[in-house]
């Protein structure tokens with residue numbers, strides 16, 4: 001969308017953005033146009049239909065124009081909005097954190113199955129690699145009396161996670177650490193969605209991911225399994241008797257992570273599929 005504000009309606013703005021995004025090769029052009037016009041005007045999808053022939057104010061026009069340029073230049077919609085919805089809440093995100101993905105909600109589903117919140121008061125939870133904090137804070141929403149610790153090696157990510165905790169009124173101890181390095185004590189639940197992309201996959205990432213998701217959140221070493229080796233080797237020393245380890249994995253990593261966990265002494269290793277039918281979440285206990 002170019003040029004000065006010229007009495008453009010909401011419907012026209014959506015059409016122009018869709019056309020620009022299609023020209024930029026964006027597959028979700030119409031959806032992205034709807035989300036961004038809604039964001040810049042403060043209107044829901046339903047309100048936008050009712051107000052389709054309303055003319056954008058100059059401020060709305062400028063906001064839509066700026067957002068459209070960022071999207072057409074390849075920036076993900078979540079980053080332009082500055083937030084992502086996950087589980088029950090909305091989390092602020094930035095260039096310093098991975099935008100939380102819906103597959104990761106599978107960790108919460110497995111946790112509440114293995115450790116029903118109503119019968120497990122005051123449990124201790126540790127997350128390794130919190131990023132935005134979406135996972136550990138969503139677990140805190142389920143386990144209201146839990147004591148939670150969230151680790152990340154990125155202090156910039158920890159700032160985002162702390163801000164999200166504050167915004168949600170949740171209390172979590174955030175620690176800058178290389179996995180378990182600065183962690184003490186034992187936990188009933190240890191969770192992680194570590195970086196798990198291989199060297200070869202890193203070469204094939206879309207620009208949208210490669211340029212906008214932090215490298216630290218993506219690359220898991222040559223075969224993508226380095227973080228699982230470290231976590232499996234050390235987690236036993238940090239788990240309470242009867243505790244559980246729950247990990248997200250890449251969809252081709254089930255057999256390897258199963259073998260890594262068993263070699264590290266874990267039993268009850270189970271692999272759970274995501275909604276697309278791919279191996280995605282591993283649960284294990286000592």
Ligand SMILES: C[S@@+](CC[C@H](N)C(=O)[O-])C[C@H]1O[C@@H](n2cnc3c(N)ncnc32)[C@H](O)[C@@H]1O
Pocket residue numbers: 097098099100101104128129130131132133134135151152153154157177178179193194195196216217218
């Ligand atoms: C795939 S992201 C997951 C973020 C968030 N938990 C989620 O699921 O959306 C992995 C996170 O692990 C962190 N990380 C990478 N290497 C680490 C290390 N050695 N120790 C601690 N955290 C690390 C990254 O900074 C990143 O925030």
